[in-house]
């Protein structure tokens with residue numbers, strides 16, 4: 001038996017494969033299809049202090065080897081999550097991690113403080129990288145000062161494992177990662193989506209309602225692997241890698257670049273079992289290569 005355990009600060013994962021925010025709902029929707037106890041963790045849909053409607057439709061379009069989305073953090077707000085969603089997800093037999101977003105430093109901190117009170121949520125992922133909202137979101141994640149200010153404020157009020165999700169829409173992602181580490185982040189996850197655009201040439205109009213959207217899927221993988229490599233060499237805290245992972249080989253690539261754990265997003269829309277399959281695929285690969293533990297491949301390049 002290969003040991004698949006990894007640690008993100010205090011958070012012990014039974015295996016390194018998690019689902020990415022916005023692509024696996026609250027996990028509940030998949031309970032009949034996927035053995036949730038075999039998933040390393042579920043990062044639930046982005047949660048904000050206040051209710052958000054999200055952007056107008058159309059807000060998704062397929063592209064070559066990927067997709068563009070501009071959902072815009074549609075959710076019912078932190079109070080609704082605490083009162084209605086939390087009671088339903090708290091006993092799911094894996095780690096449930098809440099993805100927290102905001103439009104000001106104070107709203108990030110207020111949302112994180114509410115989630116801090118929930119016993120069975122061991123971590124949050126702070127989304128300072130959403131490209132699809134007018135205020136806040138990615139604007140905090142594209143400068144060291146912006147990232148520092150959010151992480152500092154959240155660190156004051158949030159006492160469990162704090163993961164910060166980074167934007168690839170920057171010149172030097174390693175600088176942003178260092179800024180987050182300096183303010184007390186326990187881990188960084190990367191990448192969120194890359195800003196993109198697609199045009200319907202018959203209508204001479206953008207395909208998405210707000211013109212631009214975030215690109216995800218296999219098209220972004222080489223960019224993401226390079227960024228994980230850069231960040232893993234810049235910080236001491238564990239790095240969580242994502243962006244275009246479709247199978248176990250892709251996940252192993254991220255881990256060899258320096259990721260302690262990985263997340264799977266867009267691939268869930270094609271096969272909801274993908275996270276489970278990637279987990280078993282990693283175990284098979286390790287066994288075939290005579291490895292006793294997944295630790296042997298982390299940063300192996």
Ligand SMILES: Cc1cc2nc3c(=O)[nH]c(=O)nc-3n(C[C@H](O)[C@H](O)[C@H](O)COP(=O)(O)O)c2cc1C
Nearest residue numbers: 020021022046069127191192216217243244265266
């Ligand atoms: C439809 C959709 C919704 C998303 N919603 C969120 C979100 O609420 N919060 C967040 O941090 N990332 C969100 N993301 C980004 C993903 O979590 C992930 O970072 C990105 O898609 C890259 O990984 P992938 O190529 O495996 O999908 C979303 C992505 C998609 C496709």
